[in-house]
Amino acid sequence: MPSEFSLIDKYFNLYKTKAYKGIGDDAALLKKNNNYLWAISTDMLNEKTHFLPNTNPFNLGWKALAVNISDIYAMGGIPKFALLAIALPKLREDWIKEFSKGLFSCAKKYKVELIGGDTSKGPLSISICLLGEVLKNSTLLRSKAKREDDIWVTGELGLAALGLAKLKNKIQLPESLSRKAISRLEKPMLHSSIVQKMAKLSHSAIDISDGLIADLTHILEASKVGACISLQDIPMDPWMKKNKLFDMALSGGDDYQLIFTAPRRNRNKINMISKLPSVKLAKIGVIKKEKHLNIIDDKGSQYKIKKKGYDHFETK
Amino acid sequence: MPSEFSLIDKYFNLYKTKAYKGIGDDAALLKKNNNYLWAISTDMLNEKTHFLPNTNPFNLGWKALAVNISDIYAMGGIPKFALLAIALPKLREDWIKEFSKGLFSCAKKYKVELIGGDTSKGPLSISICLLGEVLKNSTLLRSKAKREDDIWVTGELGLAALGLAKLKNKIQLPESLSRKAISRLEKPMLHSSIVQKMAKLSHSAIDISDGLIADLTHILEASKVGACISLQDIPMDPWMKKNKLFDMALSGGDDYQLIFTAPRRNRNKINMISKLPSVKLAKIGVIKKEKHLNIIDDKGSQYKIKKKGYDHFETK
Numbered sequence: 001m002p003s004e005f006s007l008i009d010k011y012f013n014l015y016k017t018k019a020y021k022g023i024g025d026d027a028a029l030l031k032k033n034n035n036y037l038w039a040i041s042t043d044m045l046n047e048k049t050h051f052l053p054n055t056n057p058f059n060l061g062w063k064a065l066a067v068n069i070s071d072i073y074a075m076g077g078i079p080k081f082a083l084l085a086i087a088l089p090k091l092r093e094d095w096i097k098e099f100s101k102g103l104f105s106c107a108k109k110y111k112v113e114l115i116g117g118d119t120s121k122g123p124l125s126i127s128i129c130l131l132g133e134v135l136k137n138s139t140l141l142r143s144k145a146k147r148e149d150d151i152w153v154t155g156e157l158g159l160a161a162l163g164l165a166k167l168k169n170k171i172q173l174p175e176s177l178s179r180k181a182i183s184r185l186e187k188p189m190l191h192s193s194i195v196q197k198m199a200k201l202s203h204s205a206i207d208i209s210d211g212l213i214a215d216l217t218h219i220l221e222a223s224k225v226g227a228c229i230s231l232q233d234i235p236m237d238p239w240m241k242k243n244k245l246f247d248m249a250l251s252g253g254d255d256y257q258l259i260f261t262a263p264r265r266n267r268n269k270i271n272m273i274s275k276l277p278s279v280k281l282a283k284i285g286v287i288k289k290e291k292h293l294n295i296i297d298d299k300g301s302q303y304k305i306k307k308k309g310y311d312h313f314e315t316k
Numbered sequence: 317m318p319s320e321f322s323l324i325d326k327y328f329n330l331y332k333t334k335a336y337k338g339i340g341d342d343a344a345l346l347k348k349n350n351n352y353l354w355a356i357s358t359d360m361l362n363e364k365t366h367f368l369p370n371t372n373p374f375n376l377g378w379k380a381l382a383v384n385i386s387d388i389y390a391m392g393g394i395p396k397f398a399l400l401a402i403a404l405p406k407l408r409e410d411w412i413k414e415f416s417k418g419l420f421s422c423a424k425k426y427k428v429e430l431i432g433g434d435t436s437k438g439p440l441s442i443s444i445c446l447l448g449e450v451l452k453n454s455t456l457l458r459s460k461a462k463r464e465d466d467i468w469v470t471g472e473l474g475l476a477a478l479g480l481a482k483l484k485n486k487i488q489l490p491e492s493l494s495r496k497a498i499s500r501l502e503k504p505m506l507h508s509s510i511v512q513k514m515a516k517l518s519h520s521a522i523d524i525s526d527g528l529i530a531d532l533t534h535i536l537e538a539s540k541v542g543a544c545i546s547l548q549d550i551p552m553d554p555w556m557k558k559n560k561l562f563d564m565a566l567s568g569g570d571d572y573q574l575i576f577t578a579p580r581r582n583r584n585k586i587n588m589i590s591k592l593p594s595v596k597l598a599k600i601g602v603i604k605k606e607k608h609l610n611i612i613d614d615k616g617s618q619y620k621i622k623k624k625g626y627d628h629f630e631t632k
Contacts, residue, residue, distance in 0.1 A: 007407065008435060011416035012400065017429040019397055028431035030397065030447070033349070040431070042445055044401040046438030081335055081346065084328065085360035085401075085443040091323065100327035113333040115356070116344035119324060122362030122441060127401040127434075129358055129445030131346070 024222070025142050026074040026207060032133055039134045041071035044127040051186075052167060057095045059186035060126070061102025066188050067209065068130035069110050070256040073190060074207040075141075076199030077134030081115045082107065085129075087122030102187075110192055138196075140205035140260070145223035149203055149261035149287040152270060154191045155280050156235045157212055158245060159184040161252025177239050188256040194281070195258075197273050202262040211251040213305065216259055217293060226292040229285030231303050247305045250295070261287055340538070341458050342390040342523060348449055355450045357387035360443040367502075368483060373411045375502040376442070377418025382504050383525065384446035385426050386572040389506060390523040391457075392515030393450035397431045398423065401445075403438030418503075426508055454512075456521035456576070461539035465519055465577035465603040468586060470507045471596050472551045473528055474561060475500040477568025493555050504572040510597070511574075513589050518578040527567040529621065532575055533609060542608040545601030547619050563621045566611070577603055 013023040020037055021029035027041035045064050047053055065082060072079040084103070088096070107114060112130070163185030165171040166178050173181065198205070204223060206215045212234070220227055236249045262270055267283070274281035288294075297303040329339040336353055337345035343357035361380050363369055381398060388395040400419070404412070423430060428446070479501030481487040482494050489497065514521070520539060522531045528550070536543055552565045578586055583599070590597035604610075611619040 007409075007412065008433070011412050012419075012430060012433060012435075014416075014420060015429065017397075017431050019429065019431045022429070022431040023433065028397070028399065030431075040397075040399060040445075040447070042399040042401045042432060042443070043434050044403060044436055044438075044441070044443060046403045046436055046441070049403070049437045081333075081344070081356075083344065083356060083358040083445055085358045085445075087360055087362045087365070087441055093323075096323065096327050100330075103328075104330060113331065113335060113338070114328060115333050115335045115338040115346075116358060117324070117328060117339065118358050118360050118443075119328075120360055120362055121365045122360075123439035125360070125362070125403055125438060125441040125443075127358070127360060127441075127443035129356075129399055129401075131356070 021141065026071040027077070027132070029075070029134070029139065035136055036133045037136050037139060039072050039075040039077040039132045040129065041068050042127060042129045043067045043071060044125060047124040055186060057098035058102035061099040062106040062187050064126040064128055065103055065106040065112065066190060067256060068128045069112065069190055070188070070207040070209070072130055072132035073192070073195045074205045074258060075132070075134050076138045076195065076205065077132035078196070079110055079112045079130055079132040081131045082112050083129045084114060084117035085127040086117070087120050087125040089122070089124055110190065135199070138199040140199055140202055142204055142206055142219045142222035145204040145219050145225055145261040145287050146263065147225060147287055147289050148264055150264055150267055150283050151216070151227060151229060151285045151287060152260045152262060152281050152283055153212065153235060153257055154194070155255065155257040156237050157208065157255055157257060158240055158249030158252040159237060160188070160254035161248045162240060162245065164254070174239065177237065185254060190256065191258060191279070193276070194273055194279055198260050198262070198270070201266040201269055202260040205258055205260045208255045208257045208259060209253060211253045212259070213250050213293065219259065219261065220291070220293060224291065226288040226290045227285055228288050228294040228296060231295055231297045233282060233284045235280060235282040246303070250305050337457065342387040343393070343448070345391070345450070345455065351452055352449045353452050353455060355388050355391040355393040355448045356445065357384050358443060358445045359383045359387060360441060363440040371502060373414040374418035377415040378422040378503050380442040380444055381419055381422040381428065382506060383572060384444045385428065385506055386504070386523040386525070388446055388448035389508070389511045390521045390574060391448070391450050392454045392511065392521065393448035394512070395426055395428045395446055395448040397447045398428050399445045400430060400433035401443040402433070403436050403441040405438070405440055426506065451515070454515040456515055456518055458520055458522055458535045458538035461520040461535050461541055461577040461603050462579065463541060463603055463605050465579055466583055466599050467532070467543060467545060467601045467603060468576045468578060468597055468599055469528070469551060469573055470510070471571065471573040472553050473524065473571055473573060474556055474565030474568040475553060476504070476570035477564045478556060478561065480570070490555065493553065501570060506572065507574060507595070509592070510589055510595055514576050514578070514586070517582040517585055518576040520577045522575050524571045524573045524575060525569055527569045528575070529566050529609065535575065535577065536607070536609060540607065542604040542606045543601055544604050544610040544612060547611055547613045549598060549600045551596060551598040562619070566621050
């Protein structure tokens with residue numbers, strides 16, 4: 001069965017466009033003026049695929065917008081205007097009130113304005129289209145990673161997957177970690193404070209929605225390069241590391257952390273950024289010429305994971 | 317139970333925006349340059365709410381884009397760039413192939429480029445976000461109808477509702493009319509050739525998605541005016557007129573024809589446009605000061621309809 005990605009290429013990425021950048025990155029790009037581009041993304045959340053039934057509506061409103069903001073950040077952009085299309089199975093005013101509160105809470109935090117939308121009846125589905133602006137010279141494309149670029153990631157990886165495992169009763173967790181992991185899954189926090197700085201220092205970026213390996217692979221394929229990353233440098237919650245949940249950190253989706261690739265000459269500047277309070281930035285590896293992704297464990301051996309990333313249409 | 321519209325106002329139209337125009341029209345408006353605005357709309361189609369199961373995927377691809385183009389036309393704009401978010405219950409490549417053909421067929425006809433999107437798993441749901449450009453001085457807002465404006469509509473009304481009634485086996489139709497009505501429902505054709513001309517001659521516009529009365533009422537409420545329309549001037553298929561299906565023409569949704577209100581001084585120019593081949597434009601009434609919508613029948617009496625328009629959340 002073809003994957004989601006081959007499907008898009010085969011049936012939807014068919015024609016050249018007058019847009020600055022069409023299908024194939026976190027957002028499309030249109031000319032705004034001489035210095036700026038519009039970055040435009042759309043992401044849809046569907047019940048049972050992207051969130052469990054009975055997910056807290058406040059968190060769902062937050063997340064529906066946050067995942068789109070994450071796409072704009074991954075282009076090096078500043079989110080600005082959102083349109084919301086939502087299908088609801090029935091009108092439950094209390095649910096909508098909480099959903100709206102969560103959505104506007106996220107909008108306020110990341111300075112986004114809701115300017116339009118569409119509500120209709122149907123199985124719960126939320127689709128947001130977000131416009132942001134991005135400095136033309138600091139636009140981060142998946143295709144611009146260069147050999148010997150350092151690979152940086154924000155935050156801790158695998159927590160959203162851990163939260164999902166907990167919600168599905170597949171794992172026992174300490175209470176505080178359980179709360180943290182579920183919160184990362186349901187209400188992802190984004191790295192607004194460093195995006196603009198990193199955009200000026202980086203060659204390429206992507207947000208981690210499908211998992212570190214899967215999303216890093218998108219950069220590698222688009223840039224026609226490979227990479228070597230070090231397992232022990234992957235930023236993980238200490239409990240996860242102690243329990244060796246490396247595969248979850250490498251392939252767990254829904255983290256909405258960011259991957260940047262930046263030239264080595266900017267390493268000191270980026271290290272300075274990483275020391276700012278509330279910022280977590282870790283250097284996990286290097287871009288290589290050879291078109292292969294190597295993961296090296298703490299003994300210097302090649303590490304193999306079982307599952308590379310998340311594809312909605314995969315046979316489960 | 318609150319309607320879709322009061323719901324949007326209560327929970328989603330909460331804050332002022334820096335956009336040129338936010339929630340409350342067929343599309344939001346952002347500044348593009350000194351002379352042009354971006355018009356941005358989003359419309360979602362859900363199975364069972366907006367289309368019947370097993371709808372021909374080619375037509376569905378066409379319609380999903382066409383209903384958004386219709387919103388841009390209703391602002392007096394020219395559609396340009398689309399993003400598609402689609403949830404599919406399973407991967408059926410033949411279905412996607414046909415859907416893509418229909419989408420791109422519509423895109424080609426109305427000169428739209430697909431620049432991005434998102435595919436995921438879920439009950440069939442299609443959300444498109446469309447950007448168009450509109451000349452600032454010719455932008456058609458719902459709120460700009462003026463007293464004594466003529467009210468014009470394109471095409472024939474009620475055909476999509478007739479098609480739906482036929483598909484649900486609620487009506488017997490002559491074979492050729494059946495084909496015509498189902499085609500209007502499933503593959504609406506838009507009036508690209510007259511939009512720019514009408515935009516320069518009109519004060520306001522809206523597209524007919526919820527039914528003539530419901531959508532005209534949106535103009536009247538936004539413009540704080542009323543109207544008087546003549547039943548016999550409503551453009552209808554002759555068979556529908558003969559069978560007195562006036563309520564269907566007045567309140568049937570999904571026609572994607574356009575309503576324009578234009579000053580009387582432009583009547584001759586608009587009459588000239590209406591004589592162009594392939595254009596259907598009918599003058600159906602006049603905007604009035606009194607905040608009430610009167611429908612006058614062929615005997616000069618007030619006509620009352622049973623159902624004003626379509627609300628997805630109404631109790632059926």
